[in-house]
Amino acid sequence: MRLSGQNLTCVRGGRQVFSGLDVSAASGEALAVTGPNGSGKTSLLRVIAGLLIAAEGAIALEGGDAELSLAEQAHYLGHRDALKPALSVLENLSFWREFLGGDVQDARECLAAVALDHAAHLPAAYLSAGQRRRLSIARLLSVRRPVWLLDEPTSALDAAGQQLFVGLMRDHLARGGIIIAATHMPLGIEASDLRMGGAA
Secondary structure: OEEEEEEEEEEEOOEEEEEEEEEEEEOOOEEEEEOOOOOOHHHHHHHHOOOOOOOEEEEEEEOOOOOOOOHHHEEEEOOOOOOOOOOEHHHHHHHHHHHHOOEEOOHHHHHHHOOOHHHOOOEHHHOOHHHHHHHHHHHHHHEEOOEEEEEOOOOOOOHHHHHHHHHHHHHHHHOOOEEEEEOOOOOOOOOEEEEOOOOO
């Protein structure tokens, strides 16, 4: 499986964020997208995820499920943790499992994998920032998708949480998954580097 984008151009608010960008990652590979704030790291992930339309260029996932779009085969983990504060930890994860569908995994096992099983019945409003991030990471595990698009994935995680996430990323790659991560910090896994330019 290979994700590739050629000659990608992104325009937001009338400003060209990046242009002529090529991106590529194959099964078992991670790509770290680096660069200063405003250089287009998040915009690139959002274009790949189908949340923004590229002004020019094309993106394809070769060797994926021909019946599904790239967006349907990718998880996008953004800056903000998409949680309902009034729902419990387990209810939040169950919502995402039902919403995303596909190859669904056991919710309690996914919470255990991110060390949140003890908080399954707590309202999400009671979670710390790091625990909210762990719950968002559990969403990556609850429905198997081959492509992970991660925007500053270790933000708010303590050292133990970062190490836990490194293990989960390694497992995903070992199963033939692809990771593209926008990051200011080392991912803790072997990754190619795509350096974005400065803000326009």
